[in-house]
Amino acid sequence: MKNVVFYGGGNISQAIIEGLLGSGFNKENIFYVDRNTTNIKKLKKLKIRSFKKNNNAKVDLFILAVKPKDAIDAYKEILDKYKNPKVISLVAGIRSKKYINFNKKIQFLRAMPNTSSKHGLGITAVFNSSFTKNNLKKVLIFLNKVGIVITVDKESNIDTFTGIIGSGPAYFFHLLKSYERKLLTISNGDKKMVNEVMSNLMKGVGMSIEKNTNLDNLITAVASKKGTTEAGLKYFKSNKLGNIFEKGLNTAIKRSKEISNEF
Ligand SMILES: NC(=O)c1ccc[n+]([C@@H]2O[C@H](COP(=O)([O-])OP(=O)(O)OC[C@H]3O[C@@H](n4cnc5c(N)ncnc54)[C@H](OP(=O)(O)O)[C@@H]3O)[C@@H](O)[C@H]2O)c1
Numbered sequence: 001m002k003n004v005v006f007y008g009g010g011n012i013s014q015a016i017i018e019g020l021l022g023s024g025f026n027k028e029n030i031f032y033v034d035r036n037t038t039n040i041k042k043l044k045k046l047k048i049r050s051f052k053k054n055n056n057a058k059v060d061l062f063i064l065a066v067k068p069k070d071a072i073d074a075y076k077e078i079l080d081k082y083k084n085p086k087v088i089s090l091v092a093g094i095r096s097k098k099y100i101n102f103n104k105k106i107q108f109l110r111a112m113p114n115t116s117s118k119h120g121l122g123i124t125a126v127f128n129s130s131f132t133k134n135n136l137k138k139v140l141i142f143l144n145k146v147g148i149v150i151t152v153d154k155e156s157n158i159d160t161f162t163g164i165i166g167s168g169p170a171y172f173f174h175l176l177k178s179y180e181r182k183l184l185t186i187s188n189g190d191k192k193m194v195n196e197v198m199s200n201l202m203k204g205v206g207m208s209i210e211k212n213t214n215l216d217n218l219i220t221a222v223a224s225k226k227g228t229t230e231a232g233l234k235y236f237k238s239n240k241l242g243n244i245f246e247k248g249l250n251t252a253i254k255r256s257k258e259i260s261n262e263f
Pocket of ligand 1: 033068
């Protein structure tokens, strides 16, 4: 993929663009279409060019990255202006069929990334609807520049991914707010130190998982009999924190399925 256009240049586009730039992808080959002045300012700061001002560039890939409520209109704008575009949709919920029904010849697929793409640590699920084998390969190589890519062969699995991975970073940020509150009390409000502590905690957890996939063994290695960890875990278990968390994930997956019926 040489020239790519982010149609909608908000949170997720900016995360992917920053990841692409970090991977060495040439900023000259990235364009955006957006209407929101705050997002346009941020994209300009990244030195990304407006596609509307450079619309004679040959486009290899459109990346649809607007909110579900705007998705069909934005998609129609792409189809109206460009002949046989290749489109990947990052939009939650809305099924491939809705887009492909406009023109069955379009190469279209759904990708569900997360904002960790910004750091090259993204996780993107891909469901291919109508890309040719050769072009799909190119898309996977492209997405691979910002993290790992997982292809799924059932579109409903994209909903699961949306609920647990697309939304995933926010759940951990939410949990970390409890850490932040506690740490601020013991660091005289030193926010920089607090951030460093939380970041190392998360990085350490990540590295442990990479080396050892048995989560129970990892827990046992921290929790000694009658110790502090055991006391904390006991409280979490008796209050069914695991169940509550899982129910939250299921609610998010359900919401992704509902969105599809709304638009
Ligand atoms: N954020 C994430 O972590 C994440 C992760 C995975 C997938 N996604 C999916 O990615 C999509 C975008 O999410 P986001 O958080 O990046 O949204 P966002 O921050 O709101 O960005 C969307 C941008 O597109 C602009 N836009 C909408 N319709 C347009 C049009 N027709 N022409 C030009 N610009 C248009 C919006 O402008 P206005 O503000 O003026 O409307 C906004 O600047 C969503 O469907 C979401 O489900 C997001």
